[in-house]
Structures are given as C-alpha cells and as structure tokens.
Amino acid sequence: MNEPTKLHRLFILFPLVGSVKSLIPIAALVSLKFLGGKSLRDIPWYWLSTVIILVTVLLLYGYLKWKRFVYTLEEDKILIRRGVLFREELSIYTGRIHSMNMEQPLLQRILGLTQVRIETPGKTEGGGILPAVTNSEAKRLQRWLREQTRTKQTDREIRQHESSDPSDHCLSVESERPSVQPSETRENQEFIHPPNHNQGFESNRLANSDSNIAGRHTAGNPETVEEERSTLLQLSSGRLLIAALSSPNLSLALAFVGGILSFADDLLPDRMYQLLFQSAGKLLPGSWIGIAALALIVSWLLSAVLYTIKYANFTVERIGKQISVSCGLLERKRLLFSPERVLAITVKEGVFRRIFGYAEVKVHVLASESDKHFMLHPLLKIKDIPALLNRVTPQFSAQAITASPPPRAIWMYLRWKLAVAALIGSVCIWYFEYLGLLSLLLLPLSLAWGLLSHRDSGLNLTDKQLTIRSRFIAVSTRYIRRPQIIAMEVSGTRRQRRRGLLSLHVKMIFSEINEGLSGMDQREIEAVRTWFQKKKDETSASAEQSGLTSSIDQL
Incomplete structure (x- = not known):
C-alpha cells in the first residue's frame, strides 16, 4: 500500500477564491450605490472588520479541507478520505474506472494546477475528483491506472491460458457445448470487455516462465512505464476560426449577452433604463429590422470568438490504447477515453458546412457524468471521415445511406x-x-x-x-x-x-x-x-x- 498523499497546498485558497468570485457582483453593486465618491478611509470600521474575519475564516476552512483531504493508491483501488465536520471515505476500484481525465478550470490554470476527474459508471456527485494536484502527479495517476489495467488483463489471460490446458479432462465435454461463433461472442462482450489488440504479444509473454511473470507483477512501478504516444490530429488557429465562423452557436452568444444584461440591470440607474425604453418606442419598423440584423451579426461574431476560446489548441492523441482530446484557452481540458467505451458517433453537417462538404464529428462515451460528448474533429471534410474513424474508433465505419423515406x-x-x-x-x-x-x-x-x-x-x-x-x-x-x-x-x-x-x-x-x-x-x-x-x-x-x-x- 502506498502512503497517503495530500493535495497541493494552494488548495487552501480555493474556498476564499470561490467566495470572492460569487461576491464580485454584490460588491460592485454595493460600491456603486452606497460608496459613491467616498474613499476607503470613509468605510466604517465594522465593515473592514467583517471582511478581515470572513477572509480569516475562509482561509482556516481551506486549511482544514486541505489537511483532511488525502488519497491513497492501493493494489486494486484508490481510496479518498475527506471532510471537515463529517468524515467521508470513498473507495473507487480500478475495475470500475474508465479513465482519469485532466482538466484545468480557470482557477487551476492560473495557479498552475490540474484537476483530476475519475470517470466511473453512474454519477459520483463530485466524489471522484482530485481538485488540485500538480501536472506531474496527474500524469503519475494516469500511468498508475494504465498499469493496473494492464496487470489485471495479463492475470485474466494467464488464468484463461491455464484453464485451457490440453491435459484438462473437460475437453471431452467441450465438444458437446452449443456452437457459438467467436465473432458473435466477442460482439456481445464488446461493451463490457475491451478487445485485446496485442494478442500476439500477449501470447509471447504467456510463453515465458513463471518467474518472469512474477517479476513483471512486482515491477509495475508507474513511474517506469513508457506508454506509446502519437498525435492523431492537431488544428491550427486559422482552421479553428473557420470552423467557428461556419457554425454559429447563437444559444451560446445569447446566454452570454443575457448574463451581461442581467448584470447591467443591477448597475445602471433607473433613469437610463427609462430613457432607453422611450427611445426604443420611437423607432420605425425599418429601424427594428436593421437592429435585428445587426444583433444577429454581432451574436454570430461573438459565438465565433467563444467557440475559438473553447477549442483553442485542439489536439487528439493516442496514449497506449486510449484516446486523449485536449483543448481550451482559458480553461484547459484533457479528456481520456477508451475506444471500446464509445456508445455512438455523430457527424453533424451545418447549413454552411454542408455546402462546402465539411462536418464536425463527435463521440458519445460512457462516463460518470451521464453521457459525455467529445468533439473529435470540429471541421473535417466528409470524404476524410472514414479514415478518421478507422484510426480512432475502428469498430465504427462511415456507411452511406442506402434506404430513404418513400x-x-x-x-x-x-x-x-x-x-x-x-x-x-x-x-x-x-x-x-x-x-x-x-x-x-x-x-x-x-x-x-x-x-x-x-x-x-x-x-x-x-x-x-x-x-x-x-x-x-x-x-x-x-x-x-x-x-x-x-x-x-x-x-x-x-x-x-x-x-x-x-x-x-x-x-x-x-x-x-x-x-x-x-x-x-x-x-x-x-x-x-x-x-x-x-x-x-x-x-x-x-x-x-x-x-x-x-x-x-x-x-
């Protein structure tokens, strides 16, 4: 068993920073409406005392959370203990872990930390998250998971090899079993057990002596494991901007504008609002049409900017037998998934993209947060989709439509x-x-x-x-x-x-x-x-x- 590991010390600041983020609109509103032109010296002493006490309490609470949050890597599970007032212990067995995803929300990105999300079937309600670790520690956790998975697969193959010994007397009964095609059995088990792509290599390992097999189990140090790594695709900024402009996401832009208007509603004086409404009532129908067209253009450009920020530095890599998708400018995300966990693939051709023969490709993966939608490629020629699927998810194929509604x-x-x-x-x-x-x-x-x-x-x-x-x-x-x-x-x-x-x-x-x-x-x-x-x-x-x-x- 490994020693318990703590999160990074900067995790102490998380409660304070989270509270400051939520209080920024209220602080701005109070400052504009009540302070006016006053200086900081005019602020009552009890306000400053309240702020100092609140900051001290949040820092103390953050220290206790950091002190009580530990995780331990055991032989077949990861054990997470946390909680200040109420102690919580969460055991996540490696057999139920799909992957460990590395994410960098804005706060973690500023502090140079990484958030590790442990993906399992069903919803873990935030329990399977390590919110503040270093990048090297996150990579070590991923290597540990891959090593545990590889070891379990090797043990399973060894047991299967031993149970199929030719000297076994059960072979006389094997011929009486119902005949099932191997491909059909593999298809039924595909959703639960990933297919083995290295059967030849594994069979050579099984032919080794028992001493070599035992030594391989004891040498499973995650730090010494070298995983095969290759870049499948990487999008340039220009290609990403074209993808953003050719796929306007008006809902994203409207949500952003709605948040700004809601914030402005609390800050702007009532007289200014009345003046705006009076001016709007005097506009002619032609002016309203022009304003609507201008609003659509602005929303389109705004959605393109937000799209570019979201998918900046878009890269798809193969790490061992897993696929890594990383993107994001302000909030960096790196998502890992096994091709065998893919439930479906969606190819979406927008109105503008369909004219020029382009589409976006998404994969739907079984994960802890209900259904995961991974953008596999935001702008790809339709004729290149079969090659992409063959490289990333070879069990899927891009088939043409053969039957249409009469x-x-x-x-x-x-x-x-x-x-x-x-x-x-x-x-x-x-x-x-x-x-x-x-x-x-x-x-x-x-x-x-x-x-x-x-x-x-x-x-x-x-x-x-x-x-x-x-x-x-x-x-x-x-x-x-x-x-x-x-x-x-x-x-x-x-x-x-x-x-x-x-x-x-x-x-x-x-x-x-x-x-x-x-x-x-x-x-x-x-x-x-x-x-x-x-x-x-x-x-x-x-x-x-x-x-x-x-x-x-x-x-």
Whole structure:
C-alpha cells in the first residue's frame, strides 16, 4: 500500500477564491450605490472588520479541507478520505474506472494546477475528483491506472491460458457445448470487455516462465512505464476560426449577452433604463429590422470568438490504447477515453458546412457524468471521415445511406411544420395587422424545410452497425453499434400502416443519444427489427454457454 498523499497546498485558497468570485457582483453593486465618491478611509470600521474575519475564516476552512483531504493508491483501488465536520471515505476500484481525465478550470490554470476527474459508471456527485494536484502527479495517476489495467488483463489471460490446458479432462465435454461463433461472442462482450489488440504479444509473454511473470507483477512501478504516444490530429488557429465562423452557436452568444444584461440591470440607474425604453418606442419598423440584423451579426461574431476560446489548441492523441482530446484557452481540458467505451458517433453537417462538404464529428462515451460528448474533429471534410474513424474508433465505419423515406411519406414531414407556420402567421396578422403579413413567408420556408428533411433522412444496416441520418436544421448522421442498443420501438398509426409506413425509435443507455426516424418503408423497418432480434438470440446463446462452462468448471 502506498502512503497517503495530500493535495497541493494552494488548495487552501480555493474556498476564499470561490467566495470572492460569487461576491464580485454584490460588491460592485454595493460600491456603486452606497460608496459613491467616498474613499476607503470613509468605510466604517465594522465593515473592514467583517471582511478581515470572513477572509480569516475562509482561509482556516481551506486549511482544514486541505489537511483532511488525502488519497491513497492501493493494489486494486484508490481510496479518498475527506471532510471537515463529517468524515467521508470513498473507495473507487480500478475495475470500475474508465479513465482519469485532466482538466484545468480557470482557477487551476492560473495557479498552475490540474484537476483530476475519475470517470466511473453512474454519477459520483463530485466524489471522484482530485481538485488540485500538480501536472506531474496527474500524469503519475494516469500511468498508475494504465498499469493496473494492464496487470489485471495479463492475470485474466494467464488464468484463461491455464484453464485451457490440453491435459484438462473437460475437453471431452467441450465438444458437446452449443456452437457459438467467436465473432458473435466477442460482439456481445464488446461493451463490457475491451478487445485485446496485442494478442500476439500477449501470447509471447504467456510463453515465458513463471518467474518472469512474477517479476513483471512486482515491477509495475508507474513511474517506469513508457506508454506509446502519437498525435492523431492537431488544428491550427486559422482552421479553428473557420470552423467557428461556419457554425454559429447563437444559444451560446445569447446566454452570454443575457448574463451581461442581467448584470447591467443591477448597475445602471433607473433613469437610463427609462430613457432607453422611450427611445426604443420611437423607432420605425425599418429601424427594428436593421437592429435585428445587426444583433444577429454581432451574436454570430461573438459565438465565433467563444467557440475559438473553447477549442483553442485542439489536439487528439493516442496514449497506449486510449484516446486523449485536449483543448481550451482559458480553461484547459484533457479528456481520456477508451475506444471500446464509445456508445455512438455523430457527424453533424451545418447549413454552411454542408455546402462546402465539411462536418464536425463527435463521440458519445460512457462516463460518470451521464453521457459525455467529445468533439473529435470540429471541421473535417466528409470524404476524410472514414479514415478518421478507422484510426480512432475502428469498430465504427462511415456507411452511406442506402434506404430513404418513400415519396408517399412526404406528408409526415410537412404536416407539423406547415401547421406551426400557419398558426404563427395567423397570430401575427391578428396582432400586427398589415405588418403581420410578412409572417406568411414562413409557409414557403416550412415547405422547403419539410422537403429537405424528407430528402436527407434515411438509414443503413450492416452486420453490426446501424446508421441513421436525419435533419432538423443541420443534417445529423449517427453511427450506432448493435451491442449498445438497449431497446427498439417500431410504431405507426393505422393510416401509416395501410400505406406501408412505419417509424423507428432506437433507445440507448442514455436518453440524450436516442435516435428516431419517421416515415420509412415497412420492409426497411422490419429488416432493422430482425437485425436487432439477432442480438437477443446471440445474448441468450452466450448466457447458455457461460452457464455450461461454469457447470463444467465446478465438475
């Protein structure tokens, strides 16, 4: 067992800095409204005393948190003990750890520290976080986890090798087991146990003597382990800026502007607000249109700046058998994941990007924070996507769409869009009268939207992968492996069934990555249902084989 390790001493400042950040708006408001032109000497003594006492209490609390926060690396787990008033002990076994991600929020980045997040199934509610360690310590923890994983895998292979000894008398019973194809068994176990990519190397190690095997277990010092490291891709600032400008994130910009307006609402005098409202009431409709256009342009540029800051220095690396994605200018993040933990891959083609043949690629990974969305590439040519998937997640393949909704299903893509446009137009005409007639332009836009959604939707089915493409505003293509699908729903009204149309809804582990498709030909949906039914049959066969193997081992 290793000795307990403490966090960095600068962790003592975290409670103080966190409280100062939350009190900055209140302090600014109090300073503007109550202090006016007064100097610091005019501040009452009890205010200064309160501030000094508060700072002292926060520093003392930070010291106690640092003193009581320790973690220990044991043989098969990491043990975290923390808590000032109430002591908490958290044991995280290495068999349940997916990865250790290195993050640098703004505070840690300023102080030169790193936050380590331990990813496990389910939500850990902040328990699996080491908020303040050095960069070298974070890398040591990651190497320790990889060494523990490698050791467990080697032990498992040794046990399998010993249990399959030719001198075992159970071989006479092996021939009576139900025949299951190796590829099918591997597919059913793929979601839980990562495939071994170094079988030849491992078999050579298993051929060594027992003394070499024992020495390899005792020599598992994380500091001496050299991991193979290679850079898969790295984006330049110019390429990243093009990606930001071609994918306007208006929601991000509006949230930023809303926060500024909310803060200004507390600081600006009431007279200034009244003056602004009076000036706005005198504007003509043409001026409002110009202001709206200017606001969209400013929001677009602002979203591009925020996008560039978020994904600055974007780099994807391979470290051993894991993939590392690092990015961020103010808050640096480095996320690690195993390709075998990928639930699905999404390729999103924005309106502007689709014209020039570009898209962004995201991976959805099983992690402790529900579903993790990793940006694998923010701006990539569509023709280069197969090569990227082959390098990073070889179990997925970029398949072209082979089945699309038939022409008789167009009405399913038009009805709700036209109904909403007609309702909005009626309300605008009733309220704005002649000016509301401009809202009738929504009808042809909704018609074009529905036709494009019908044209771009479709699916593709291979032996182990389902590909679904749909359009809301952007075209989204999602690649899903059969072992990761939890359930599949097929639905259709009586009218739709008479026309031979069905809808498909695929359910994954997390609802955020569920996928659906409407108005498909009944034969295509039935083929998908039969394809998914094979998973249940293979799972049952695998369970029977495991039960029979267990019975034989007991004999």
